[in-house]
Amino acid sequence: MRCSYGLTAIPGTDARFFSPETSFLQLRRTFQPTRIKFGSFKIKAKIDEARKEMSFYELLGISERGTSLEIKQAYKQLARKYHPDVSPPDRVEEYTERFIRVQEAYETLSDPRRRALYDKDLALGIHLAFSARRRYQYDEDLEDRSEWKNRWQSQLSELKRRSRNRDAGGNMSWGARMRRQREELSKEL
Amino acid sequence: MALCASSFPAIINWGAASDPQKSTPFASHFLGGSDLVLQPLKKLNQVKKRPGGAYASLSEGAEYHSQRPATPLLDTINYPIHMKNLSVKELKQLSEELRSDVVFNVSKTGGHLGSSLGVVELTVALHYVFNAPRDKILWDVGHQSYPHKILTGRRHKMHTMRQTNGLAGFTKRSESEYDCFGTGHSSTTISAGLGMAVGRDLKGERNHVVAVIGDGAMTAGQAYEAMNNAGYLDSDMIVILNDNKQVSLPTANLDGPIPPVGALSSALSRLQSNRPLRELREVAKGVTKQIGGPMHELAAKVDEYARGMISGSGSTLFEELGLYYIGPVDGHNIDDLVSILKEVKITKTTGPVLIHVVTEKGRGYPYAERAADKYHGVVKFDPATGKQFKGNSATQSYTTYFAEALIAEAEADKNIVAIHAAMGGGTGLNLFLRRFPQRCFDVGIAEQHAVTFAAGLACEGLKPFCAIYSSFMQRAYDQVVHDVDLQKLPVRFAMDRAGLVGADGPTHCGAFDVTFMACLPNMVVMAPSDEAELFHMVATAAAIDDRPSCFRYPRGNGIGVQLPPGKKGVPLEVGKGRVLIEGERVALLGYGSAVQSCLAAASLLESHGLRLTVADARFCKPLDHALIRKLAKSHEVLITVEEGSIGGFGSHVAQFLALDGLLDGKVKWRPLVLPDRYIDHGSPVDQLAEAGLTPSHIAATVFNVLEQKREALEVMSSRN
Numbered sequence: 001m002r003c004s005y006g007l008t009a010i011p012g013t014d015a016r017f018f019s020p021e022t023s024f025l026q027l028r029r030t031f032q033p034t035r036i037k038f039g040s041f042k043i044k045a046k047i048d049e050a051r052k053e054m055s056f057y058e059l060l061g062i063s064e065r066g067t068s069l070e071i072k073q074a075y076k077q078l079a080r081k082y083h084p085d086v087s088p089p090d091r092v093e094e095y096t097e098r099f100i101r102v103q104e105a106y107e108t109l110s111d112p113r114r115r116a117l118y119d120k121d122l123a124l125g126i127h128l129a130f131s132a133r134r135r136y137q138y139d140e141d142l143e144d145r146s147e148w149k150n151r152w153q154s155q156l157s158e159l160k161r162r163s164r165n166r167d168a169g170g171n172m173s174w175g176a177r178m179r180r181q182r183e184e185l186s187k188e189l
Numbered sequence: 190m191a192l193c194a195s196s197f198p199a200i201i202n203w204g205a206a207s208d209p210q211k212s213t214p215f216a217s218h219f220l221g222g223s224d225l226v227l228q229p230l231k232k233l234n235q236v237k238k239r240p241g242g243a244y245a246s247l248s249e250g251a252e253y254h255s256q257r258p259a260t261p262l263l264d265t266i267n268y269p270i271h272m273k274n275l276s277v278k279e280l281k282q283l284s285e286e287l288r289s290d291v292v293f294n295v296s297k298t299g300g301h302l303g304s305s306l307g308v309v310e311l312t313v314a315l316h317y318v319f320n321a322p323r324d325k326i327l328w329d330v331g332h333q334s335y336p337h338k339i340l341t342g343r344r345h346k347m348h349t350m351r352q353t354n355g356l357a358g359f360t361k362r363s364e365s366e367y368d369c370f371g372t373g374h375s376s377t378t379i380s381a382g383l384g385m386a387v388g389r390d391l392k393g394e395r396n397h398v399v400a401v402i403g404d405g406a407m408t409a410g411q412a413y414e415a416m417n418n419a420g421y422l423d424s425d426m427i428v429i430l431n432d433n434k435q436v437s438l439p440t441a442n443l444d445g446p447i448p449p450v451g452a453l454s455s456a457l458s459r460l461q462s463n464r465p466l467r468e469l470r471e472v473a474k475g476v477t478k479q480i481g482g483p484m485h486e487l488a489a490k491v492d493e494y495a496r497g498m499i500s501g502s503g504s505t506l507f508e509e510l511g512l513y514y515i516g517p518v519d520g521h522n523i524d525d526l527v528s529i530l531k532e533v534k535i536t537k538t539t540g541p542v543l544i545h546v547v548t549e550k551g552r553g554y555p556y557a558e559r560a561a562d563k564y565h566g567v568v569k570f571d572p573a574t575g576k577q578f579k580g581n582s583a584t585q586s587y588t589t590y591f592a593e594a595l596i597a598e599a600e601a602d603k604n605i606v607a608i609h610a611a612m613g614g615g616t617g618l619n620l621f622l623r624r625f626p627q628r629c630f631d632v633g634i635a636e637q638h639a640v641t642f643a644a645g646l647a648c649e650g651l652k653p654f655c656a657i658y659s660s661f662m663q664r665a666y667d668q669v670v671h672d673v674d675l676q677k678l679p680v681r682f683a684m685d686r687a688g689l690v691g692a693d694g695p696t697h698c699g700a701f702d703v704t705f706m707a708c709l710p711n712m713v714v715m716a717p718s719d720e721a722e723l724f725h726m727v728a729t730a731a732a733i734d735d736r737p738s739c740f741r742y743p744r745g746n747g748i749g750v751q752l753p754p755g756k757k758g759v760p761l762e763v764g765k766g767r768v769l770i771e772g773e774r775v776a777l778l779g780y781g782s783a784v785q786s787c788l789a790a791a792s793l794l795e796s797h798g799l800r801l802t803v804a805d806a807r808f809c810k811p812l813d814h815a816l817i818r819k820l821a822k823s824h825e826v827l828i829t830v831e832e833g834s835i836g837g838f839g840s841h842v843a844q845f846l847a848l849d850g851l852l853d854g855k856v857k858w859r860p861l862v863l864p865d866r867y868i869d870h871g872s873p874v875d876q877l878a879e880a881g882l883t884p885s886h887i888a889a890t891v892f893n894v895l896e897q898k899r900e901a902l903e904v905m906s907s908r909n
């Protein structure tokens with residue numbers, strides 16, 4: 001399992017799992033001791049906790065190859081059963097919790113992209129509830145975000161460079177002319 | 190700092206908190222704030238040891254309470270100027286407090302939640318960096334302006350949001366100087382912002398102009414028109430593209446989240462997920478450096494080329510239009526936002542700049558994050574469980590009835606198709622979509638295109654039903670006239686939200702559709718007085734195949750008449766109204782939902798010994814001439830009632846009466862229309878009273894015409 005992660009191209013999933021880039025980056029992935037980009041203990045703790053729980057498929061009572069129609073039907077059935085409004089009063093809390101889980105399950109499995117990600121996780125033996133996955137994704141996103149940060153930082157420096165010469169004599173745009181006019185007026189004062 | 194490290198607003202149960210509903214707004218916040226500051230330190234320390242505690246906003250359990258949450262820092266901010274001395278860490282805490290305040294306020298009044306939650310950090314960053322009201326900050330559509338309103342001196346009025354005499358649900362110039370442009374319809378802020386920027390340049394001033402627009406609003410043509418002009422004029426302004434991948438409303442259909450509509454959305458996502466090859470960028474930069482000083486233009490071209498190659502196809506779109514693209518930026522990271530905005534602010538002569546900010550709708554409130562529609566628009570709800578308090582009604586909304594009627598027609602006729610402009614839920618066409626996925630078209634926020642698109646479909650022999658709100662139809666008027674009516678193409682217009690609309694206010698009010706539709710030569714114009722009539726009119730419209738037709742229906746629920754069997758209407762005879770009550774002396778001729786008010790007025794007058802005739806005109810064009818002649822000849826008084834502006838049904842009736850010589854006789858004709866002013870937002874009952882179209886007003890008008898002034902006053906003063 002350790003070797004399969006990061007090197008298999010999974011069709012339809014997001015680019016970040018299937019990297020077309022240089023072998024250097026692939027090497028970097030396999031080096032990591034916990035085989036997925038875990039930065040912190042808290043995620044690991046959450047995963048250990050989650051491992052003991054049912055997978056979304058088990059929760060909905062369908063097989064892993066269930067069609068979207070089956071998923072929908074199963075969700076509707078369970079939702080009707082566990083909705084706080086119709087649950088027996090002495091078990092409201094338990095039922096509400098189940099309802100929320102069922103809803104999460106449905107949301108993940110009904111969205112093909114999320115389902116693909118979830119299936120992959122499941123294959124690796126991890127079941128992450130939606131919100132936990134969001135944090136995991138948050139870590140993933142962090143890397144994207146740092147890419148983003150580099151990008152916009154360079155965009156900002158480019159903006160500054162351009163703005164130095166923006167109103168040079170040749171620029172005849174309306175805005176440039178007005179700016180020059182304003183500068184001249186303020187110089188006169 | 191202990192206050193922000195733990196998950197906020199956390200599990201603090203303020204048993205001693207003041208009763209939030211009754212507290213006098215301003216003073217108690219301040220007092221509450223100051224003594225709450227001392228107390229929390231202990232309690233917060235207790236809860237600090239949560240696993241995964243740093244993700245403060247993604248709280249798992251139900252930690253929101255119905256009592257006003259503790260907001261020590263927010264309590265010290267009344268206007269943006271009070272924020273200027275905060276550190277970035279404090280800004281983060283402020284965002285959290287602002288977020289919980291928004292959730293609390295919307296839970297009490299209802300309103301737009303998801304969008305406001307998505308822009309909390311952006312709002313804080315904007316007000317921190319820029320100096321409103323001198324710097325202009327414009328919010329497109331305005332439904333995400335709740336945090337903005339809280340920060341700009343209206344926090345104490347948030348409990349009146351969308352209510353009569355309260356805060357408007359959108360930005361409104363007359364409400365506050367911090368709302369620099371009134372919004373409600375989308376995609377207007379870049380245009381307005383450019384206007385303000387150019388005005389500033391002409392006056393020689395130096396303030397900043399920032400327009401915040403969403404990716405949904407970006408699908409409208411006006412945004413491109415504005416960007417194109419902005420690029421050409423090259424005036425300094427900042428456009429912030431708030432991208433949360435939600436283009437249509439509700440942000441889901443009945444079965445789950447909708448993938449965004451349109452090619453633009455995929456371009457934007459490519460922008461977001463693109464992993465630029467930084468090596469190439471470095472190479473490009475290196476080349477620039479080598480080229481050196483004097484060769485600015487060549488260097489600029491090289492860099493531009495490199496950017497075009499690596500930053501994804503979307504950014505070059507904005508670049509081509511002349512806006513400098515920066516992004517994508519994490520819209521929930523205050524650090525990033527503040528540094529970017531600061532940098533752009535201090536750079537002189539930037540020209541137009543577009544900052545692409547990525548946010549998540551409903552962020553920070555777990556129920557909203559998980560909901561398919563992201564809690565875009567909600568009624569009052571319980572913050573702890575996210576459950577909305579939806580009232581129980583015996584009847585469904587006209588919107589639902591329309592959808593059911595259309596589905597029934599479409600079952601019988603495979604040529605019927607439906608078109609809407611990013612309003613699948615609001616028009617009820619999500620139901621149609623579920624039943625006929627191939628025959629329902631969502632074109633994004635593009636009403637003009639929707640109408641001409643429908644015209645094209647009609648050319649091919651299909652039967653298009655264009656479901657566009659009455660007020661949004663204003664955006665597509667030329668297309669209605671030139672592309673549909675002039676060529677006599679059989680496009681059917683279903684105008685929902687006709688008349689007064691309640692909490693959304695004048696921006697969404699459908700006052701003018703009778704006027705602007707009925708003056709068109711080829712258009713058939715009709716209005717149902719109840720839901721059964723609506724079914725029949727849908728059938729009538731489906732049957733009218735040689736000319737365009739339209740029908741209008743109000744916001745709200747049906748009155749409870751029996752629906753036609755099989756939920757399929759029967760086409761009405763075009764140009765024929767009906768008489769509901771036979772009476773004498775006075776005739777009330779109503780159009781659309783006003784007929785119900787006429788019936789109510791008639792029953793009010795029964796007790797005074799007057800038996801009125803009440804008629805339902807059904808058609809404004811062609812008018813039922815025979816009915817009007819009969820009414821005018823056999824009654825002393827004829828009163829036409831409609832929930833529309835001047836120039837509509839009443840005017841058409843007057844024109845006919847005049848031409849037919851009926852005004853030369855003894856009949857007295859009086860029109861009752863919406864007054865010549867905009868009716869502010871409020872409850873539907875209040876609005877109708879403000880407009881003067883309640884049953885009591887109608888009854889009083891009758892008395893006034895009959896020269897019974899005392900009874901008129903009686904009726905007016907006895908209404909409740």
